[in-house]
Amino acid sequence: MNELVRTVSVKKTLYELAAAKVGQHVCCSTLQKTNPPLDEKTLRVVAYNAFPRDEEHVRVISELSDNRPEYWNGGKHLFKDGYVKRIKQIGFLLAAVVEDNCHGKSASVTVAFEKQRITSTHCSLCNYLWCxxxxxAIVYRIRKPSKVLHHSPLTDALLPLTKEQLQQLLQFTITRNPGQLLCHVFEDLDKVRNRSESINLTQGYPDPTFGLHSDEESTDQLSIKRIGRLPFFQDRDLPSNGNKTCCSLTDQDAFMSSRYLSRKEKCMKTAIELLRKGDINLSGEVFIQLAHYFFRVQDQLNTSERIFMLNIERWFSLFIASCKGPIREKMLSVALKYNRNFVEKNYTPHEGEMTMRSIKLKKDRTDYNDNVINNVMGENRFGPFYEAILAHFQNSIPEALQLLYDKFTDNSLHLFETHMKNLWT
Ligand SMILES: [Zn+2]
Structure with a gap:
C-alpha cells in the first residue's frame, strides 16, 4: 500500500507541487507583485489550486450568514440535478449560469476566491452572500474540477492580443447586450480620453478575475461585520428556552448536533467547528463578536445566558493557551479589555462566582517568580476573562482545555454549572 502511495505521489512534478502550495497559501495581491511576473500557464495552475477543496469547510463558513440549512441542501440538489450550466473558471473567478425552475429564470453567478477561501459571491437573482x-456552482467546482474550463486571469488573457483583436473582441461583446453595455463603455471611454481622470492616474487596470479590489470587503469580513451589529443576535432568536440552554459543555455532543439553536448558540457552534477545521482566524473573530455582544448586554443576562458567556470564556482560554499568531493576540487584548474594565466599575463578584467561574487554570510558574507574575498584565483576578488571561502564561495546553477541544467532559463542569445555576437563580 505504501509503495502504491509513493508511486502515485512521485508522478506530480516539483513544478506542480510548488504551484499547488502557492495556490493554497499566497494571496492574489502578492502574486500580482511578483517580479518577474508569473507566466500565463503558471498562473492558471496556481489559480486552479486556489479554489477551496473542503466542501464542509465552505458550508460551515456559509452558516455564519444565518442562512437556513435548505440553502446548502438546495444548492447541492441543483448541482446533482444538472442545473449548473456554462461553468468556467477565469483566473481567480468562477462564473456559472444556474437554471432556476422556481423563478423561471437563469441565475448568473460569480464567485471570487484565493488561498482556498471564497472571498466574494454574487448572484443575479438573489441578494445574499450565499444562495x-x-x-x-461551488459544489460543482469542488466535486468536478476537471469538468470546468480554466482560463488565465483577464489581464493575462488580453495581453497577447493585437489591437485589431482587442477591437474585434470589444465590439463582439457589446453586440451581445448593447442595451446594458453601451452606456458603461462610453462612460469609461470619456474617462480614458481625459488624462486628468482618476483611472488614468492609477497604475494598471482593475481585474475582477485576479483578487478583490483594495476597497472591497471579503465574504469573511462581511459576515463578521453582520454578526457585530447589535440586533443580529436579538432579531429572530428562538424563543427563550429558559434555563434549559442547549449550550452546556457537559453535553457538547447534544449541543453540536442540535437543530434548534438560537443565533448566539448557532454562531458559537460555527466558531467551534471552524476551530476544529483549523480555521483559527475566522473562528477567533466569531468568538470575539460573541464576547462583544455579551458585554454590551451584560446587565440584562439571565442565568442560562451567563453560563453561555462563561462557556465563551472557556473557549477564549483554550484559544489563548493553544493557538499562535495575530488572532491569539487580538483575543488576549479583548480578554484584557473586559477584565480591566471591570476594575474601573468596582465590580465585586460573589465569592462563589470568583472561585467557580471557569476551568481552573494555574499560572505556570516555571519562567516567572511570584512577584513578577502577579498582575503582570494589569489583570484583575475578580474580573471576567481572568482565566483566559492566565492561559497566556501556560507552557502547554491544560488538560481541562484539551478535554474541551476533544469533546470530552471534565466531571468538575457538572458541579460548576449546577453551582452557577444555584448562584444566580
Ligand atoms: Zn441566487
Missing part, C-alpha cells in the same frame, strides 16, 4: 445558485 442555492452560488452553492450549486
Amino acid at each position: 442555492t445558485h452560488i452553492v450549486a
